[in-house]
Amino acid sequence: MTDAQHPTPPLSGSLLPGPLVDDAWLADRLDDPRLVVLDATALLPSPGHDGDHRSGSGQERWAERHIPGSRHADLTGELSDPGAPYHFAVPSPKALAAALQRLGVRDDSEVVAYDSGGGIWAARLWWMLRAISVPAAVLDGGLQVWEAAGRPVADGPPREPARTAGTLTPVPLPHAWTALPDIEAVLRGERPGTLVCALPESGFDGSAPTRYSRRGHIPGSLSLPGRGLLDEAGRFLPRAELAARVGAVLDDTASPVVLYCGGGISAAGAALALTLLGREDVTLYDGSLEEWSADPARPLVRQD
The missing domain is CATH 3.40.250.10 (Rhodanese-like domain)
Structure with missing residues (x-):
């Protein structure tokens, strides 16, 4: 790409x-x-x-x-x-x-x-x-x-030590992450947002084994598999194709888009795709299904 x-x-x-x-x-x-x-x-x-x-x-x-x-x-x-x-x-x-x-x-x-x-x-x-x-x-x-592409590769430990001079000052963005209480508030209708699951379809519908305690997706979620936004080489799809694939799921959705997956990894890939398309109303549920599924009182939907 x-x-x-x-x-x-x-x-x-x-x-x-x-x-x-x-x-x-x-x-x-x-x-x-x-x-x-x-x-x-x-x-x-x-x-x-x-x-x-x-x-x-x-x-x-x-x-x-x-x-x-x-x-x-x-x-x-x-x-x-x-x-x-x-x-x-x-x-x-x-x-x-x-x-x-x-x-x-x-x-x-x-x-x-x-x-x-x-x-x-x-x-x-x-x-x-x-x-x-x-x-x-x-x-x-x-x-x-x-x-x-024939670019050079190396092996072994770093040839030079990391830079030691200077500091890194974190400046947190206010809405990058979403926590469990926010997800519960969205489900109760107390907060706006569209829940989007970035797992493969088999993870979303519960037809495949899961790493977590229970299968399925959070009620009301849409499915946007993160790996489906990449081509066979692992590059992001061309912009027009990416926009079409995302738009088929997220057109006319409530803001913000709350992305999750199993552990907040594939969701980050979907977040990058949405950012490439110019969306700024994106947040990521860090705990994702590993945290959500741990409590049997929290609902999950299966479609398998």
């Missing part, structure tokens, strides 16, 4: 052209000292049965093959909140900023996130960065497209 397919205005005063960059753009700027490249790959095998939740760091995969100069951002470790009752929970802004500082991100940095797992991990990291006002973009197609 080229920038021409998703023309977006440059971020104000930014090196980045928008929330999505292609491999040629990144290759031309790998040596720019303002740019920090982070691999957000994590491991999340498909469940073999209900409740089969297995996840792990992508650090070893990064060490085997990565974009030169990049570092691994561990969404299962220091970039998650260990005290939360669900996996991949976003840390507090202060804790997130501290973890990013250890990866070399500073107030004057701009970040390109990528992964080797279909783009959803990079989108998750992009949303986390965006939520504390760090200029960030996702590499369209990730490592797969980078390698297919």
